[in-house]
Amino acid sequence: MGAMTEGESVIQSIDRAAKILALLQGSRRMGISELAAALDLPPSTVHGIVKSLQAHGLVAQQPSGNRYVLGPALLKLSSVYLDTLDVRARAMRWMHELSSRTGFATRLGAELFGEVIVIHHDRRPDGTEQMPETGLTIPSHASALGKVLLAYDAAHATDALSRPLAALTADTVTDPDRVREGLEEVRRQALGFENEEAVIGESSVAAPICAEDGEVVAAVAVVMPSNEWPPTDAVVGALRDAARSISRDLGAPTWPPRPPAPAG
Amino acid sequence: MGAMTEGESVIQSIDRAAKILALLQGSRRMGISELAAALDLPPSTVHGIVKSLQAHGLVAQQPSGNRYVLGPALLKLSSVYLDTLDVRARAMRWMHELSSRTGFATRLGAELFGEVIVIHHDRRPDGTEQMPETGLTIPSHASALGKVLLAYDAAHATDALSRPLAALTADTVTDPDRVREGLEEVRRQALGFENEEAVIGESSVAAPICAEDGEVVAAVAVVMPSNEWPPTDAVVGALRDAARSISRDLGAPTWPPRPPAPAG
DNA sequence: CCAGACGATTCGGTATTATCGAATGGCTTT
DNA sequence: AAAGCCATTCGATAATACCGAATCGTCTGG
Numbered sequence: 001m002g003a004m005t006e007g008e009s010v011i012q013s014i015d016r017a018a019k020i021l022a023l024l025q026g027s028r029r030m031g032i033s034e035l036a037a038a039l040d041l042p043p044s045t046v047h048g049i050v051k052s053l054q055a056h057g058l059v060a061q062q063p064s065g066n067r068y069v070l071g072p073a074l075l076k077l078s079s080v081y082l083d084t085l086d087v088r089a090r091a092m093r094w095m096h097e098l099s100s101r102t103g104f105a106t107r108l109g110a111e112l113f114g115e116v117i118v119i120h121h122d123r124r125p126d127g128t129e130q131m132p133e134t135g136l137t138i139p140s141h142a143s144a145l146g147k148v149l150l151a152y153d154a155a156h157a158t159d160a161l162s163r164p165l166a167a168l169t170a171d172t173v174t175d176p177d178r179v180r181e182g183l184e185e186v187r188r189q190a191l192g193f194e195n196e197e198a199v200i201g202e203s204s205v206a207a208p209i210c211a212e213d214g215e216v217v218a219a220v221a222v223v224m225p226s227n228e229w230p231p232t233d234a235v236v237g238a239l240r241d242a243a244r245s246i247s248r249d250l251g252a253p254t255w256p257p258r259p260p261a262p263a264g
Numbered sequence: 265m266g267a268m269t270e271g272e273s274v275i276q277s278i279d280r281a282a283k284i285l286a287l288l289q290g291s292r293r294m295g296i297s298e299l300a301a302a303l304d305l306p307p308s309t310v311h312g313i314v315k316s317l318q319a320h321g322l323v324a325q326q327p328s329g330n331r332y333v334l335g336p337a338l339l340k341l342s343s344v345y346l347d348t349l350d351v352r353a354r355a356m357r358w359m360h361e362l363s364s365r366t367g368f369a370t371r372l373g374a375e376l377f378g379e380v381i382v383i384h385h386d387r388r389p390d391g392t393e394q395m396p397e398t399g400l401t402i403p404s405h406a407s408a409l410g411k412v413l414l415a416y417d418a419a420h421a422t423d424a425l426s427r428p429l430a431a432l433t434a435d436t437v438t439d440p441d442r443v444r445e446g447l448e449e450v451r452r453q454a455l456g457f458e459n460e461e462a463v464i465g466e467s468s469v470a471a472p473i474c475a476e477d478g479e480v481v482a483a484v485a486v487v488m489p490s491n492e493w494p495p496t497d498a499v500v501g502a503l504r505d506a507a508r509s510i511s512r513d514l515g516a517p518t519w520p521p522r523p524p525a526p527a528g
Numbered sequence: 529c530c531a532g533a534c535g536a537t538t539c540g541g542t543a544t545t546a547t548c549g550a551a552t553g554g555c556t557t558t
Numbered sequence: 559a560a561a562g563c564c565a566t567t568c569g570a571t572a573a574t575a576c577c578g579a580a581t582c583g584t585c586t587g588g
Contacts (some may be wrong), residue, residue, distance in 0.1 A: 011316040013277045018320035025344045042577055052275040056282035070345040072376045078342035079399025080289045081334040096393040112336045129360040135343025306548050
């Protein structure tokens with residue numbers, strides 16, 4: 001499937017089960033034969049796997065009858081997953097301060113299979129109703145968070161930029177080389193920018209977060225309406241402060257991070 | 265594990281994989297042999313399963329080396345799971361209004377294997393830093409949400425009350441019969457109460473939410489500091505309004521729900 | 529109201545597949 | 559420096575999951 005050169009010792013049924021979960025992740029509700037067709041397997045095989053997943057609450061069939069969806073057990077699992085992340089625990093406090101100071105929503109993101117996954121989200125402090133964004137995934141090339149993570153993780157970059165880049169808006173940069181050029185600047189400033197490249201009307205700035213060993217493990221972003229673009233020095237300053245504080249709490253030796261040896 | 269009288273056609277490796285996820289959910293970080301001991305299986309078997317899960321991001325080994333934790337893919341999956349819930353989509357709007365009106369945090373909960381899982385959480389409107397509670401699970405017998413869900417779902421009640429009830433605080437009711445008695449009152453009022461039965465300093469009131477077919481599918485609660493207990497009529501009124509509005513949006517024919525035929 | 533088709537589900541034989549035990553390698557501990 | 563612990567690899571074995579066909583239920587169209 002991917003560029004998985006290594007690893008051929010995956011257990012078949014678990015592999016298939018995971019693929020089923022991934023399929024249900026894409027098209028929210030599917031029938032057995034639909035899944036079977038997608039995986040090119042006999043329906044009876046898929047049925048056995050789905051029922052096994054269902055027994056553990058990992059999938060559920062909706063009352064309507066014959067269609068399956070992701071199950072509630074995933075929610076509990078993910079909740080525990082979030083609790084195991086030191087980065088998140090440490091970041092929450094500073095992100096809340098950052099949101100309060102700037103008046104904007106903030107996000108914490110990490111890499112997941114070449115994309116960015118939002119690990120924590122602190123809402124805009126106004127009383128507005130806002131969707132929780134934790135768990136959202138965003139293409140790396142179209143987000144400030146992603147650009148920062150790409151800039152400091154070569155493996156991530158080659159992975160993410162080797163496949164076609166989706167155009168989410170008219171301003172999305174879809175040429176891998178142009179994205180790569182931008183990363184140079186990201187490293188120089190230890191800041192990533194994005195102006196309506198993922199969502200129209202929404203722009204963001206991000207900064208890297210380092211762990212004990214000095215590696216960049218996450219990024220924190222301020223998300224603002226595009227009509228407030230570009231961010232003021234005060235916003236950028238607060239962002240840098242937050243990123244530095246979180247990194248310090250994690251035991252990072254330096255901040256901003258020492259860029260990895262450029263391949264040029 | 266539970267009282268699963270039926271179902272003996274679960275695929276072994278998937279069953280084991282799910283159990284491993286559940287174990288990691290309990291004790292956040294475990295080694296291979298630790299898992300093997302818990303499942304009474306040879307380490308090599310467990311290793312194979314864990315590696316397969318790892319290949320899909322369902323578990324991850326922490327940089328430290330030889331311990332495994334739940335993986336980031338679970339977060340993305342759960343995020344999609346939440347999106348598939350009509351109840352949640354409909355409830356969010358009304359819950360936000362409820363939080364604004366009352367000044368308290370609100371929760372939306374559903375049943376998961378005899379417990380309550382928090383499906384949505386709207387923070388207190390003050391600027392305080394607050395943990396996101398979505399994904400949290402709470403014992404049914406010790407929460408207002410749980411009592412409401414128990415009151416209208418006989419299967420849930422027999423399931424949850426057939427096993428020993430944990431005492432989370434001094435005020436937790438641990439006698440199944442006493443819990444059951446309380447449910448009668450819950451049905452009469454279409455309201456569940458809980459005063460420091462789960463967390464010291466925290467109390468809550470909950471109301472049922474019905475779906476198209478009239479069945480109770482979830483419950484919504486207002487969570488308040490115990491020093492504000494008992495809730496004012498205004499709070500209870502707002503809660504009932506919210507529950508009724510959500511149910512109406514879901515197409516429920518009546519509210520409050522018609523109680524199921526009591527077994528007396 | 530009936531006939532037909534589609535999809536989910538069940539069942540049992542077969543061979544593929546996961547499992548397991550033993551051996552290796554890496555790491556920390558004493 | 560040695561020893562123990564733990565993760566990991568490998569290969570033979572038989573237990574296991576897989577698959578195809580048959581069944582059941584439901585929805586569609588006549």
